Each structure stands twice: as structure tokens, then as C-alpha cells.
Amino acid sequence: MIRMNRRALLGASLGALAMPALPRTTMAAGSMSAAVYPGGWDEALRGVLAPALKRAHDVDVAFEPLFAVDQIAKARAARGVAPFDVFVLDPGPRVQGIDLNLFESFDPSRLANRAKLPEGYADRHGAGVAAQVVGIAYNPKKLPKPAGWRDLFKPEYASRLGLTGFGTTFGTVSLIEMAKVWGGSETDVEPLFTELRKILPQVAAVAQPAAIPGLFQQGQIDVMYTNTYTVSLLKSRGVVIEFALPETGGVAFGTTMHIAKGAKNIEQSYQYIDTMIATDVQSALSQAPYFFVPVNTEVTPGAEVPMRSIADLSKFVTHDWSKINPLRPRWIDRFNREMAK
Incomplete structure (x- = not known):
């Protein structure tokens, strides 16, 4: 059984926050900065969006x-000094950013x-740039297809489960959906x-969100809650993995980009976001090895995505993230205290 202690669970976030912001005075004309999700998003935007932005707008x-x-x-x-020009956010942090007046x-x-x-x-806050579909990923050679969230609590699944907390959007929505099948709700995760x-004593791994796919690839877990993007990416690398929509329904949400309040490179930021939603970029990102769910209506989602259009x-x-956000910090802290050893 793999365990990560509370310090390890929190370490990635605290470490990221400790990194100094790029000095805004060093950004020359024709340059800008953007936050990007670590891992696959980082690789995809460096590989596709950055070259396209350079070609289109220098x-x-x-x-x-x-x-x-x-x-x-x-x-x-940062107290009013934009640490980067563009945010990329899921619904909960987007709502929080609006409430805190962090966007231009x-x-x-x-x-x-x-x-x-x-x-x-x-x-007036920003633009949608991708979508995510969340459900259950499993190894079909090790486990039968799970019917839904409740199955993850059965011994045969729990003993192969990779458990992660409320620190990410996919983790939060998955855990909320699990709470619902046990009588909870969007605002009540006590069940x-x-x-x-x-x-918990049976669970195969409790780990940081970014570590869970690697544990699956290594065969240390055989079931996890995640998005179709992660499943497609692992499958392209030869990992035996399938995606199951829970019987209560798959979860979906959009990812958005926003210009940071006080950003010094406004024009370049618009060009960056516009390039992200361009047909050629969305098409490239929807294919191997990136497997994004496109929001551009001219691009059809990949075969692994359980939808044929963004509609x-x-x-x-x-x-409803306006209800979830006030509760989420307590959920994160509680998960770290009670689930990590």
C-alpha cells in the first residue's frame, strides 16, 4: 500500500507558490507570460500553442x-502585481477569481x-478554451467495468484504488459525486x-493528483477517477486502460482563460487566447498525443471522448461552484488530515 503524508500532499502547491514571479519589467514587446497546468497541459501548450502564437503574431x-x-x-x-498575464482555470477557481477581482x-x-x-x-471575464469529461478509469485486465461511483467502495475496487483529494477540479467533482451516492450532496460530503x-485501510494509494496517473501506469493501482484526457494519453503510451461513465452520469466542465488584473501585455494576451481557440490549434490539441476536448465548433472531439460536439x-x-467554493478549503484540509498518513 502506498501512502503519502500530509506534507507530501501539500508540497507541490506550497513549492509552486514559493517560486518567484517573473520580473514584469523584463518582458519585452512581443512577449507575454501565462500560467499552465503542470504535466500534459504544459507539454501541449508548449508544443502546439506557443509555436502557433509565434507564427501568427511573432x-x-x-x-x-x-x-x-x-x-x-x-x-x-502578489497584492495587485500580476504574477503572469493569463490564467487558465476550471470553474471553481474561475468563480473565485471573479469574486476576488483578479481579472481584467x-x-x-x-x-x-x-x-x-x-x-x-x-x-466579460474571459473565454472557454477546452472542456473536460470526468469519470472512472480502470484496467480491464484486472477489474470488470465499474458501473458507478459506489463500486469504488467494494473491496475488489478499493484495494486497487488510487485516492486523491479536493485539490483539483476533477478530484472535487468526483468526490462530490461519490458523496451523492451515499446520501450526500453538492454541499454535504460527510457521508x-x-x-x-x-x-482507507484497503486503499492501494493515497497520493497527489499529479502522481496518480504514474501509479496507474506502473500497475500500483488499477482504478482511479480522472478525465478522458488522462485516459487517452495513457492509452497512447501503451497502458491498458479504459474509461467508464458512471451510471449516474459523467461529469463535465469547461476550462477558461482570463487576463490577469494589472497584466502588462494586454494585446499579446488577447492574441494568446485567440490563438488557443483557433481551428488549427484546437484540432492539433484534440489529437495524439494531447487529446484535449475542443470547444471550437469546427473541431470534432476525438474517438475516446464520449461526445461528438461541444454542444x-x-x-x-x-x-454550482458558488456553493462549493466556500466549503472546498475545509474539505481539502480535512482530506489531508484524515486520509493521508
Whole structure:
């Protein structure tokens, strides 16, 4: 059984926050900076978006790998000095950023590719750039296909489960959906903790979100909650893995980009976001080895994604982050205290 202690669970976030921001005075004309999710997003945007931005606008981008919650924390700690020009965020941190006034007012008309986004995917706060579908990934050679979230608490699944907490959006929505099947709700996860305590001695691994896919690839776990992007990426590397939509429905949410309050490179930031939603970039990102779920209406999601267009997103389970955000910090802390040893 693999365990990571509380210090290890929190370490990635604290370490990221400790990194100094790029000196804003050193950013020359034709340059800008952007936060990017560590791991696959970092690789994809460096491999596809950065070269496309350079070709289209002769703009260089410096990336800073940070999870969404760390981006918000870093911007708050900077006290009005933008630590980077562009955020990339999931729904919860997006709502928090709006509430904290961390974004510049956004003008969708400055996006040349605005018409290729569905209605409502660009507003006065920012623009949608990708979608995510969350469910259960499993090794079909080791386990039968799980019917839903409740199955993960059965001994045969719990003993092969990779457990991670509320620090990411996919982790939060998965754990909320688990709470629901035990009588909880979007704002009540007490039943979840009751059931987790019962299976904790059996659980194969409790680890940081970024470590879970590696544990699956190494065969140290055989079931996890994650997004289709991670499943497709592992499958492309020869890992035996399949994706299951829970019987209660798959979870979906959008990922958005926002210009940071006080950003010094506004024009380049618009060009960066516009390039991200361009058809050629969205098409490239939707294919191997990146497997993004595109929001550009001219691009069809890959075969591994359980939708044929971004319009299908409305058929999935979504959540009210204005209710979740006030509770989430306590959930994160509690998970770290009670689940990590």
C-alpha cells in the first residue's frame, strides 16, 4: 500500500507558490507570460500553442506551471502585481477569481475566432478554451467495468484504488459525486468521509493528483477517477486502460482563460487566447498525443471522448461552484488530515 503524508500532499502547491514571479519589467514587446497546468497541459501548450502564437503574431510566451488553486493563491499573494498575464482555470477557481477581482475586464470582440465558440463561451471575464469529461478509469485486465461511483467502495475496487483529494477540479467533482451516492450532496460530503474511513485501510494509494496517473501506469493501482484526457494519453503510451461513465452520469466542465488584473501585455494576451481557440490549434490539441476536448465548433472531439460536439456538454453532470467554493478549503484540509498518513 502506498501512502503519502500530509506534507507530501501539500508540497507541490506550497513549492509552486514559493517560486518567484517573473520580473514584469523584463518582458519585452512581443512577449507575454501565462500560467499552465503542470504535466500534459504544459507539454501541449508548449508544443502546439506557443509555436502557433509565434507564427501568427511573432509573440513569445513564458509558461509558469501551476494548478488552478495555486494560480489564484499566487495572484492574491502578489497584492495587485500580476504574477503572469493569463490564467487558465476550471470553474471553481474561475468563480473565485471573479469574486476576488483578479481579472481584467475582457472584450470578446477582440478575439478574431470568437464566432467559432459556442454562445456563452466568451464573456466579460474571459473565454472557454477546452472542456473536460470526468469519470472512472480502470484496467480491464484486472477489474470488470465499474458501473458507478459506489463500486469504488467494494473491496475488489478499493484495494486497487488510487485516492486523491479536493485539490483539483476533477478530484472535487468526483468526490462530490461519490458523496451523492451515499446520501450526500453538492454541499454535504460527510457521508463520503464516513465511507472513505471504512475503506482507507484497503486503499492501494493515497497520493497527489499529479502522481496518480504514474501509479496507474506502473500497475500500483488499477482504478482511479480522472478525465478522458488522462485516459487517452495513457492509452497512447501503451497502458491498458479504459474509461467508464458512471451510471449516474459523467461529469463535465469547461476550462477558461482570463487576463490577469494589472497584466502588462494586454494585446499579446488577447492574441494568446485567440490563438488557443483557433481551428488549427484546437484540432492539433484534440489529437495524439494531447487529446484535449475542443470547444471550437469546427473541431470534432476525438474517438475516446464520449461526445461528438461541444454542444453535448449540456448532457453531463455539472456543479454550482458558488456553493462549493466556500466549503472546498475545509474539505481539502480535512482530506489531508484524515486520509493521508
